[in-house]
Amino acid sequence: MSRRRRDAEAGVPFATLVHRTVRRVPAGKVISYGGVAALLGSPRAARGVGQVLGSLPEGTDVPWWRVINAAGRISLHGYPGMLQRMMLEAEGVRPGRGGRIDWARHGWRPDGEAPPPRGRNG
DNA sequence: GCATTGACAATAG
C-alpha cells in the first residue's frame, strides 16, 4: 500500500487537510505551498495545494492569502494577486526590497516542526 | 480511466 500520507490522516480528503493546515497559519504570517504540503505529509504536493486553494468558495474561513510560493512571491496574477497583496499588507506582511517576502520575518511554522522553506534563499 | 490544467518547486543555461 503506498501511503503518500500518514496513516493517521488516511481517509481524509486531501483538500480537507489543506484547509485545516492553512487555517492554522496566524495573521501576519505566511507559508509556502510546499510548506503546507510538507505539513500534510506530502512534501511533493505543492501543486495540489494550489489546486485546492484555487477552488475555495468566497467567504471561506480558510486564509488562502497567507499562502505564497517558495520564492516569497505571490503566485496569483492580475486582480486576485492584487487582492492577496492587500490582505497581506493589512496584516503587516509586505514584500521587502526586491518584492519578496522574507521568510525569516513572516514565515510561519508550527512550533518547531517542519523546517522553514528555503526556495532559493535561505 | 486517460488527458488536460494549474495559486508549485528545483535545476540548468
Add this chain to the structure above:
DNA sequence: ACTATTGCCAATG
C-alpha cells in the same frame, strides 16, 4: 536575476 525545462501531485472534463 530571468527564462526554459523537468518532475510532481491533485482536481476536473
